[in-house]
Amino acid sequence: MAVNTTSASHTPRAATRQAGAPPQLRAIRVHQQRIIKTVILTVTSLFLGIPPLSMLIFTLRHPLSGRWSLDPWKAIFTADGSALGADLSTLWSGLGISLGLCMATVVIMLLLLVPVMVIAHIRSKRLERIIEWVATLPLTIPAIVLVVGLGPIYRWLSTDVLSSNPIWLCFAYAILVMPYAFRALTVGLNSIDVLTLCETARSLGASWARVFFRVLLPNLWQSMLSASFISISVVLGEYTVASLLGRMNLQVALYQLGQSNSQISTAMSLLALLFGVLLLVSIDLISGAMRRSKENNQPCL
Amino acid sequence: MPLTQHHVVPSETPMQNNTASVSKQSVTQAAQAVLAESAERGGGVQMFGIDKIYAGSTTKALDNFNLEIKPGEMVVLLGGSGCGKSTALRSLAGLEDIQHGRILVGGQDMTSVPANKRGMAMVFQAYSLFPHMSALENVEFGLEIRGIGRAERKRVAMEKLELVGLSDQAGKYTQQMSGGQQQRVALARALAINPRVLLLDEPLSALDAKVRVQLRDEIRRIQLEAGTTTVFVTHDQEEALAVADRIGVMHHGRIEQIADPTTLYRRPTTEYVATFIGLSNKIPGSSNGTEAEVFGHRVPLLDGSASGAAVNVLVRPENIILRAQASDTPGARAHVMMIHFLGSLVRVDTIVDHSGIPVTVQMPASELPTGLRNGSVVTLEPLPIPALAA
Ligand SMILES: Nc1ncnc2c1ncn2[C@@H]1O[C@H](COP(=O)(O)OP(=O)(O)O)[C@@H](O)[C@H]1O
Ligand SMILES: [Mg+2]
Numbered sequence: 001m002a003v004n005t006t007s008a009s010h011t012p013r014a015a016t017r018q019a020g021a022p023p024q025l026r027a028i029r030v031h032q033q034r035i036i037k038t039v040i041l042t043v044t045s046l047f048l049g050i051p052p053l054s055m056l057i058f059t060l061r062h063p064l065s066g067r068w069s070l071d072p073w074k075a076i077f078t079a080d081g082s083a084l085g086a087d088l089s090t091l092w093s094g095l096g097i098s099l100g101l102c103m104a105t106v107v108i109m110l111l112l113l114v115p116v117m118v119i120a121h122i123r124s125k126r127l128e129r130i131i132e133w134v135a136t137l138p139l140t141i142p143a144i145v146l147v148v149g150l151g152p153i154y155r156w157l158s159t160d161v162l163s164s165n166p167i168w169l170c171f172a173y174a175i176l177v178m179p180y181a182f183r184a185l186t187v188g189l190n191s192i193d194v195l196t197l198c199e200t201a202r203s204l205g206a207s208w209a210r211v212f213f214r215v216l217l218p219n220l221w222q223s224m225l226s227a228s229f230i231s232i233s234v235v236l237g238e239y240t241v242a243s244l245l246g247r248m249n250l251q252v253a254l255y256q257l258g259q260s261n262s263q264i265s266t267a268m269s270l271l272a273l274l275f276g277v278l279l280l281v282s283i284d285l286i287s288g289a290m291r292r293s294k295e296n297n298q299p300c301l
Numbered sequence: 302m303p304l305t306q307h308h309v310v311p312s313e314t315p316m317q318n319n320t321a322s323v324s325k326q327s328v329t330q331a332a333q334a335v336l337a338e339s340a341e342r343g344g345g346v347q348m349f350g351i352d353k354i355y356a357g358s359t360t361k362a363l364d365n366f367n368l369e370i371k372p373g374e375m376v377v378l379l380g381g382s383g384c385g386k387s388t389a390l391r392s393l394a395g396l397e398d399i400q401h402g403r404i405l406v407g408g409q410d411m412t413s414v415p416a417n418k419r420g421m422a423m424v425f426q427a428y429s430l431f432p433h434m435s436a437l438e439n440v441e442f443g444l445e446i447r448g449i450g451r452a453e454r455k456r457v458a459m460e461k462l463e464l465v466g467l468s469d470q471a472g473k474y475t476q477q478m479s480g481g482q483q484q485r486v487a488l489a490r491a492l493a494i495n496p497r498v499l500l501l502d503e504p505l506s507a508l509d510a511k512v513r514v515q516l517r518d519e520i521r522r523i524q525l526e527a528g529t530t531t532v533f534v535t536h537d538q539e540e541a542l543a544v545a546d547r548i549g550v551m552h553h554g555r556i557e558q559i560a561d562p563t564t565l566y567r568r569p570t571t572e573y574v575a576t577f578i579g580l581s582n583k584i585p586g587s588s589n590g591t592e593a594e595v596f597g598h599r600v601p602l603l604d605g606s607a608s609g610a611a612v613n614v615l616v617r618p619e620n621i622i623l624r625a626q627a628s629d630t631p632g633a634r635a636h637v638m639m640i641h642f643l644g645s646l647v648r649v650d651t652i653v654d655h656s657g658i659p660v661t662v663q664m665p666a667s668e669l670p671t672g673l674r675n676g677s678v679v680t681l682e683p684l685p686i687p688a689l690a691a
Contacts, residue, residue, distance in 0.1 A: 203423035
């Protein structure tokens with residue numbers, strides 16, 4: 001996607017720059033550029049494509065016997081791994097936990113970030129910068145270091161306050177997804193004049209609650225959706241924190257399953273990856289569709 | 302040169318031309334016609350001793366700001382950028398906390414009433430339409446808050462859209478409308494709730510010149526029809542003069558002078574007002590407080606004039622007579638620097654000999670001495686029309 005947009009915006013500029021050159025020369029340059037673009041595109045696709053492709057082949061071809069079969073996929077979709085001598089129950093519980101974690105994390109993230117960011121956006125530019133800095137911190141701190149700090153907290157949480165249920169990982173995950181969610185929400189906030197809209201609504205008689213639900217949320221839902229989708233894909237792929245804190249989730253289950261049946265585990269990883277990609281693509285599709293629906297309504301002046 | 306403004310309305314013997322006096326008259330009639338209704342709604346505004354200091358700032362954005370507005374009146378707050386116009390308006394709307402002072406609307410204390418309970422409506426410069434709502438839904442917004450039923454809401458909203466000439470654009474969204482149309486919708490939305498006070502913060506500043514003039518006149522027409530008490534903030538004096546019942550000239554967080562346009566032009570009370578509204582020549586002279594001597598002539602002075610041996614007398618360009626060289630009467634000898642033809646008027650820039658003071662003279666084109674050109678020697682005489690000494 002990114003490659004497409006850059007090349008599209010590149011072509012007209014390149015064309016105008018070379019408008020003065022003789023036609024043959026221009027043709028050669030255009031040709032050269034096409035080659036460069038193709039090379040870049042190919043290398044990138046190979047770089048991104050080979051690992052999943054290898055994974056796919058690995059799931060289809062038994063590493064020892066070299067026999068091709070769909071058995072690992074059948075095992076996943078029939079939920080029965082006995083044919084391959086694997087116990088899939090851990091996988092299902094890991095998947096269930098991860099899905100639960102996705103939901104809990106998204107809810108916490110939205111409840112935490114949306115009001116705070118809106119208020120900071122309205123109230124003070126300085127506060128907004130501080131929040132940005134804080135929200136970006138998790139990116140700069142390695143997960144292992146994070147766990148060192150989270151360990152004692154979770155020991156205390158699990159013994160005294162809550163339980164050792166892995167769902168409580170949602171608090172740690174809310175921190176992990178913050179940098180990504182923050183970016184997505186910032187885009188939404190910057191696309192409208194939040195302050196003017198709030199003040200207009202206030203002066204027309206709206207309570208703060210109404211301002212929030214009737215004016216701000218309808219204009220922010222798209223970026224909230226992006227923030228949620230990104231959060232979900234982060235949570236689905238999270239291994240380090242869960243594993244080091246000794247909690248079960250999808251990735252931990254996949255790892256464990258990989259010890260006994262690496263083919264099924266790899267197939268499941270592929271599915272998780274595919275799901276993540278679908279989420280990210282759908283963000284793009286949704287915003288594209290919104291843009292198009294607006295453009296279609298252009299006034300015919 | 303004190304002559305900063307160059308497209309000034311009052312130059313043609315200000316406010317006396319026919320159109321101005323006609324509209325002045327209809328203003329008064331209309332204002333009286335709606336007075337009763339407005340008084341009922343409690344439309345008068347009083348702001349007393351307002352101080353506002355923004356957090357993190359040391360200067361007062363409003364410094365003992367006072368303003369009284371009669372029901373149904375349109376007051377324009379006029380002043381340069383940063384003088385506190387928006388702050389005054391936002392304080393009235395309840396969008397800013399004030400440190401000191403009181404705000405009354407219709408005799409009712411509003412000082413600590415939150416913005417959404419003040420029954421006012423604000424129109425901003427731009428970007429104030431709710432992007433997820435159509436024009437019609439935008440106009441319905443305030444009515445919806447007031448719990449008005451769907452059908453009635455739609456009826457009122459359509460009526461207001463019609464008032465601003467946009468009934469055929471009801472289904473359009475922000476990004477499908479021009480800037481002028483968006484401001485019309487914003488105006489309709491504000492009018493729909495029948496506000497006690499309509500607040501307009503530079504509503505035309507983002508529009509191009511033609512639309513600006515058109516919408517400005519329309520705002521005035523609609524305001525007169527509805528009799529809505531209105532505060533209109535602008536930095537454009539032409540705009541102010543065109544729509545105002547009274548203009549408050551703001552400077553350093555307070556109103557320097559508030560008066561109808563004619564008074565403001567003819568009887569400014571401060572140097573700032575005299576130079577901000579229209580053109581004024583700053584001519585050194587001596588004053589005893591009631592009379593000044595300028596170029597050897599006596600000029601009566603306005604209230605509030607300074608006295609002393611060395612004051613500046615602020616004389617309007619049309620209050621100076623320019624004679625071609627041959628003249629025995631007292632006056633200042635000057636050289637013509639530049640002649641500007643402004644249609645029916647001529648403006649002549651001169652430099653007084655010896656002192657080097659720049660003086661601009663304005664006269665009907667028919668009275669321009671024949672043969673006058675750049676470098677001509679002329680005599681300048683002030684007319685005995687009251688001026689301000691500062
Ligand atoms: N939110 C704010 N924080 C700090 N200072 C402000 C703020 N808004 C306005 N000011 C200051 O208050 C003064 C008056 O501003 P404003 O009322 O917006 O002026 P105007 O509308 O006449 O251009 C200016 O000096 C401006 O810098
Ligand atoms: Mg302003």
